[in-house]
Amino acid sequence: MEIDPRRLRVLLAVARSGGVLAAADLLHVSPSAVSQQLARLEREVGTAVLERHPRGVTLTAEGRDLVEVAENIERELGEARRRLSARAGDLEGHVSVGGFQTFLSVVLIPGLPAWRERQPGIAIEIMEGSAEVLARELRAGDLDLAVVEYDADEAAAALPASLREVPLLDDPWRLVVPVHSTAGEGLVAWDRLGAPWLGVDTSAAMASAAKRVRRSLGGSGESVHRYGDYDTALALVAAGEGVALIPSLALQRALPEGVEIVDVPGLGARRVALRHRTGRRALPPATEAVLGYVRELAAAAQGGVRAGESESGAGAH
Helix, strand or coil, rough: CCCCHHHHHHHHHHHHCCCHHHHHHHHHHCHHHHHHHHHHHHHHHHCCCEECCCEEEEEEECCCCCHHHHHHHHHHHHHHHHHHHHHHHHCCCCEEEECHHHHHHHHHHHHHHHHHHHCEEEEEEEEEHHHHHHHEEEEECCCCCEEEEEECCCCCCCCCEEEEEEEEEEEEEEEECCCCCCCHHCCCCCHHCCCEEECCCCCCHEEEHHHHHHHHCCCCCEEEEEEEHHHHHHHHCCCCCCCEEHHHHCCCCCCCCCEEEEEECCCEEEEEEEEECCCCCCCCCHHHHHHHHHHHHHHHHHHHHHHHHHHHCEEEE
């Protein structure tokens, strides 16, 4: 079996962007060119890599395997470029990266020591902020890269021509409940949850997802409390005050005693993406290098999320 690695890049773009049209925009080619490359890839591997639906496409099991291979190739090529650039001694500068708490603390910040070894000439400055603050800083030119989050079931907001978005990962939503609640026994219909929904700050990224999931589970009645931070939500769940929708990345560390994660299919995911300014000129080499590193870290985190998802119904007691 001979597989052209260039076709894997096309499949990876489809996986990250969510569809053929979006992948074509990402790769700066026509949708028909994307479709042709995918068809040739399927002939090469002898099986379907995508399932086509009226509303889009999803990866088959074989497609997911190939995406993981494509991510590994991308990481290796990125590492090769960084080593060659570092050896040439031509990468120096200061790159500011903004984002939200879970991505910064779980994905980006743990990778800073390795980055300093790879590219000692490039300093990464971290800025945590709300979506509104990050957008303002990015537009003003005070921020080079901004990591944003939104419910993947929502259509992404239209961006001005001056900004470009690069998909990083899809972070599955998980239902978090108090230990020994009826929800922990797999009874997730609204009238059998055994605890109310926790209220979500309307400005928070998870607000629309929580509303959508609550509606799909037959949610009705009033919610209790109101949170905008995942640590606050987990503390309230641990205290038996209610149930909450939490992204997988926020559940990678040790959870409070009294919290249980319920394996419920169909909750969807939050999309994590990186935005940067664009124009006639290419990104500065230092910014391009940091962007590539953030994508590498995100790909590794996506693999960790997939591994965590296989441990269905794992709880913290």
